[in-house]
Each structure stands twice: as C-alpha cells, then as structure tokens.
Amino acid sequence: NAGVMQNPRHLVRRRGQEARLRCSPMKGHSHVYWYRQLPEEGLKFMVYLQKENIIDESGMPKERFSAEFPKEGPSILRIQQVVRGDSAAYFCASSRGGTPNSNQPQHFGDGTRLSIL
C-alpha cells in the first residue's frame, strides 16, 4: 500500500498521558496530511503540512493537538493530555503535490489505532 509508514500501528494510553504518532511519507513526497477516523465514520481532515511548514490546520482541535513535519525525520502528530474521545484511527497520507487538476491520489499509511483507557 504505497509505502507511507505509520507507527505505532496500535497505541494505548491512559487519560492524561501524551500520544505521539509518527508518519514517514513515501519517498519523494513532501506533502503530508493527517486524518482522523472515528468508529463507523469516514475520515476527517485534520492538518496539512509541507516540510517545516503547517499549510492548513483547519481540522485540528484548537487545544491539545499539534503537528510538525521537520526538515529531517517523520511527521509527528502529538496529542497532549488525552481523553477518551481521542480514541480513533489516525491516518497519514502523502503526495508529491501538484496542481488542483492533478490526479495524484493521496497514498495512505495503514493508520495508528489509538485507544484511551
């Protein structure tokens, strides 16, 4: 499935702890997108990043959530002081970029399933 690597695959945290989710895009891709999928729902956009820049964070909760995509290393989605409602699958996708008419699909990682006890 296209080479986007996410880890861990499963993550269990207790309420109040921090969760760090990592995403390495496909080789040659410099655009990363994070999505959240609640049970029995479709994916919801959270944030779009290019190297060292947050381009669009319109889907990110204003508190406790942050994302980064450093010059070196994977993109990180960080959730501080987790609550039960943060339990979800978090997907990362990457693309090469392109124009609005581009047919480049986003290639998704296998997701991280976050469970909050």
Add this chain to the structure above:
Amino acid sequence: AQKITQTQPGMFVQEKEAVTLDCTYDTSDPSYGLFWYKQPSSGEMIFLIYQGSYDQQNATEGRYSLNFQKARKSANLVISASQLGDSAMYFCAMREGSGGYNKLIFGAGTRLAVHP
C-alpha cells in the same frame, strides 16, 4: 460548502455479480477530483480509482469503473464480477482546495458484503 454523500450504509451482492455504490457531491468549484477508497477489515485505506472534473471519459481500473454524471453531481462506483475479497467499507472522497494540494473530504462510507 463542499460535501460528499453516500446514502447506502450497507449493500450486499452475490459473488460474480456487479454492484453499484452511490456517491453524490456538492461543490461550487469547477475544478475538483473524486476518489474511491476501499477499507477492508484490517483497516488500511486502498486507493481504487480517480475521476477529474474535466475528464471527458469515465475512469476505469480493472473491475472498477466510475459512473461520472457531472450534471447530477454523482460519481458512483461500479464493481463488476464481485469477489469475496471485495467485502469491505468503501469511501467516496473529493479533493477540495484551490491552493494546489490534495486535501480530501470523505463520505460516511458504504459497507459492502459479497455473498458466495
């Protein structure tokens, strides 16, 4: 506001028959892209097929084809010769944003069950 609607929460089909999964969309942007993804029970998102708003012909990829009716704003997925391995959730998605990037908005999905 842009949105994607999948009105069929669940569908079932007999093995080897064809099935159509519905998707309608709403956008005022003349330039957009429509995608279908498959999510099996293992959870990964698998890209199936893409249709651009300016494409003249309906997209096809193997057993998958997209019935694109622009005036009706529908982009239904047709799976021919269904196989047991096609049992999964199917999501329709639209690329939004005029800034040259691929942010997607997803429908709620349709769960397809293929019966032997």
